[in-house]
Amino acid sequence: MMITMMAALLIAVPPLFQPLDNSPGVEVRLPLDASSPLKKKVGPVSNEDGEGVFIVGLFNDETGKIGAPLFGKYLVREGELVFIPSQSFSLGKTYKAVRTDTKDKEVSQFKVPALKAQDVVRVVKVYPTTDRVPANLLKFTIVFSGPMRQSKTIFDAIELVGPEGKSVDDPWRRTELWNDNDTRLTLWFHPGRVKLGVNLREQLGPPLELGKTYTLKIPSDLLDASGNKLAQGFEKKIIAGAEVRTKLDVNHWKITSPITQSKDALTITFPYVIDPYLFAREVIVVGPTGKIIVGKASMGLEEKVWQFVPDEAWQLGEYTIRVGSEVADLAGNTISRPFEVNLETLEPLAGVQKLKFIVK
Incomplete structure (x- = not known):
């Protein structure tokens, strides 16, 4: 509701919910009064100071x-106090913002639109896509076609079934790790059952045993952000192979260079499966002049081949592939160190590794 300048002198302005243009998120903004002690500040302020001006909470339609x-x-940004939630507002839910610095406690509300009825969510893909994994596999990444409802019950609903048809007892780390729009879940095995010599592994055993076949079962009962079940369940079979406990060596990567004046793909072939999301975040291509090359990257062939196609044709010269220290394989081993380390002899993390290739 628009408030005129005259009315604003008499009525305190309620906080405003503002959908973001370039993000699925919503922030809450409130123009600060001239007398507010936060008015002259810029940047982050404490939660105590922020909540002293307004708070945001989920509104229960049934209880009111x-x-x-x-x-x-x-x-504080441009004279406004801004609240950004740690997690995106849930689809189909109503939220209210309440001023706490005024006697009348002005309130505004915002309802996040629900998914359309025809947008039935399904499992699109599960990484790793290969069916042969190391017995010390660290995680699965589950990709959904639409936003899902966050819930701790997901760790009981998703099963890992062993070769005898019996579910592996409590294999997951019970921490929800979703991307910004709740369409991708990173499902970790409990590290205490993967690492050697840890009490939890000694008591319960490793979740995967060498040579055995397992089935990851994602039931259709999982709820999307609108409270609807998945279109169908999803199953993925894996076979546990030898454990891998050594850091990655970029010298074992094979680079296939493109030719000049073409838009052919730059290709890297790996001797093991790579975590595609970490690789996408940690790797950039830099041209002969030091400028970052813009293009489209993709991971294929069971995450053992990476391709990069530039937006503009390759030019003659030496290029650099900068590889960040967190690039990892399926067992969490990175280019800096293996997943399991001896804390007493821990070496410092390696920096960015630089791989050169020539475009002729």
Whole structure:
């Protein structure tokens, strides 16, 4: 609701929910009064200071009450106090913002649109796509076609079934790791059952045993962000191979260079499966002049081949592939160190590795 300048002098302005143009998220903004001690600040402020001006909570339509203040961060930007929630607002839910610095406690509300009825969510892909994995596999990455509902019950719903048809007991690390729009879940095995010599592994055993076949079962009962079940369940079979406990060696990667004045793909072939999301985040291509090359990257062939196609044709000269220290394989071994380390002899992390190739 628009408020005129005259009215604003008499009525305190409620916080404003603002959908972001370039993000699925929403932030909450409030123009600060001239007398506010935060007015002259710029950048992050403490949650205590922010909540002293307004709070944001989930509104329960049945009880008519607002829940506990959401977790997030406050900052001052261009004379406004801004609240950004730690997790995206849930689809189909109503939220209210309440001013806490005024007697009348002005309130505004925002309802996040629900998914359309025809947008039935399904499992699109599960990484790794290969069916042969090391017995010390660290995680699965599950990609959904639409936003899902966050819930701790997901760790009981998703099963890992062994060769005798019996579910592996409590294999998951019970921490929800979703991307920004809740379409991708990183499902970790409990590290205490993967690492050697750890009490949990000694008591319960490793989740995967060498040479055995397992089935990851994702039930259709999982709920999407609108509260609807998945279109169908999903199953993936894996075979546990030898454990891998050594750091990655980039010297074992095979680079196939493109030719000049073409848009042919730059290709890297790996002797093992690579985590595609870490690789996408940690790797850039730099041209002969030091400029980052813009293009489209893709991972294929069971995540053992990476291709990069530039937006503009390759030019003659020496290029550099910069590889960040967190690039990892399926067992969490990185180019800096293996997943399992001796803390007493721990070496410092290696920096960015630089791989050269020539375009002729």
